Structure formats: C-alpha cells, structure tokens
Amino acid sequence: MNRVSLGAGSLGLRRLGWIAAGLLISGVVLAADRQASDEARETVDGLLGQVEQRLAVAPDVAMAKWNSGAPINAPEREAQILERVVVEAQQQGVDQQLARAFFQDQFDASKAVQQQLHQQWQQASQPPFDNPPDLASDVRPQLDTLTPQLIQSLHEYQSLEDEPAALQYFEDNAARAVADHEYAEALEMALSSLREE
Numbered sequence: 678m679n680r681v682s683l684g685a686g687s688l689g690l691r692r693l694g695w696i697a698a699g700l701l702i703s704g705v706v707l708a709a710d711r712q713a714s715d716e717a718r719e720t721v722d723g724l725l726g727q728v729e730q731r732l733a734v735a736p737d738v739a740m741a742k743w744n745s746g747a748p749i750n751a752p753e754r755e756a757q758i759l760e761r762v763v764v765e766a767q768q769q770g771v772d773q774q775l776a777r778a779f780f781q782d783q784f785d786a787s788k789a790v791q792q793q794l795h796q797q798w799q800q801a802s803q804p805p806f807d808n809p810p811d812l813a814s815d816v817r818p819q820l821d822t823l824t825p826q827l828i829q830s831l832h833e834y835q836s837l838e839d840e841p842a843a844l845q846y847f848e849d850n851a852a853r854a855v856a857d858h859e860y861a862e863a864l865e866m867a868l869s870s871l872r873e874e
C-alpha cells in the first residue's frame with residue numbers, strides 16, 4: 678500500500694515538473710514572438726527619422742559657421758530653444774526632464790559633427806564655401822520646424838514605456854541606425870537619453 682502510494686506520488690511530482698517545464702517553454706516562445714504593434718513601430722520609426730533629420734542639418738550649420746567664423750557653441754541659442762521646449766513639453770504632457778536631456782543631446786550631437794567637419798576643413802585648408810547656407814534665414818528655421826515635431830514624437834514614445842516589445846524594437850533600430858550612420862558617435866549621443874529610459 679505504502680509502495681503504491683509512494684509511486685503515485687513521485688509520478689505526480691514528475692508530471693507536475695513536465696507541466697511546469699512546458700509552461701515555461703511556451704511562455705518564453707510566446708514572449709519572443711510578441712511583436713511591437715504597428716502603431717509602436719510607426720512612433721519609433723518617426724522619432725528615429727526625425728533625430729537623423731535634425732542631425733543632417735549639422736553640416737549646413739558647420740558650413741555657415743566656417744564662413745562666418747561664428748563659434749560652434751552657441752549657448753544663448755540653446756537656451757532659447759530649451760525655453761520653447763519646456764513650454765511645449767508641458768503643454769503636451771512630456772516629461773520635462775526627458776525633453777531637456779533629449780534636446781541637450783541633440784545640441785551635443787550637432788556640435789560633435791560640426792567640430793569633426795571644422796577639423797577636417799582646417800587640415801585641408803578649406804577656403805570659405807561659395808554660397809554657404811545662411812544660419813539665421815536658412816538653417817535655424819529648419820531646426821525650429823523640427824522642434825515641435827520632435828516633442829510630439831517624444832510624447833508618443835513615452836506612451837510606449839510599458840510595452841517591452843516596442844522598447845526592444847526601438848533598441849534594435851537605434852543600434853542599426855547608429856551602426857549605419859556616417860556620424861555614428863554623434864547619432865549615438867543624440868539617442869543616449871532615450872536609450873537610458
């Protein structure tokens with residue numbers, strides 16, 4: 678009697694073990710299979726695209742400043758942008774600390790590209806460019822157009838924080854964008870506060 682019930686007990690335990698293992702495996706498979714929603718992908722693609730678009734303006738800034746001799750670092754302009762960023766972030770319910778850190782990253786990334794280009798031009802004894810873009814009338818307005826778009830994208834991005842698949846999609850695509858980029862270190866800088874989220 679004892680032996681029979683012992684046997685049944687150990688069989689039950691073993692069966693439980695198999696069931697637990699089965700559940701664990703299917704859980705892992707399901708989690709790996711879960712994909713970011715179309716909406717989440719759109720948000721991430723949009724945000725990454727806009728960050729790249731903003732960084733793509735940096736060579737024009739560099740050219741304008743190469744000709745004019747204006748310093749790369751323009752703290753008063755950064756302060757002016759941040760002032761607007763804080764107001765718009767507040768209106769849209771974007772975390773202000775994130776918005777500030779994110780825009781500071783964009784400035785730092787732009788300065789890194791500008792410094793790299795100025796260094797190259799210095800070494801190549803580059804003369805002033807013919808028809809350089811004008812900082813005030815051509816270049817800064819492009820950046821100003823992107824500012825509210827970026828804040829809107831930050832707002833959408835923030836809503837993804839409880840979607841691990843979306844954050845993974847962001848990570849994968851951010852890493853790919855950096856690896857493929859001409860100014861990889863600068864793009865990495867531009868994305869750093871988002872990747873620390």
Ligand SMILES: O=C(O)C(=O)C[C@]1(C(=O)O)C=C[C@@H](O)C=C1
Pocket residue numbers: 738749750751752754755758783784785787788817820
């Ligand atoms: O507007 C400029 O002068 C720029 O260099 C562009 C920019 C920016 O990314 O917005 C970058 C660095 C400056 O310190 C200020 C602003």
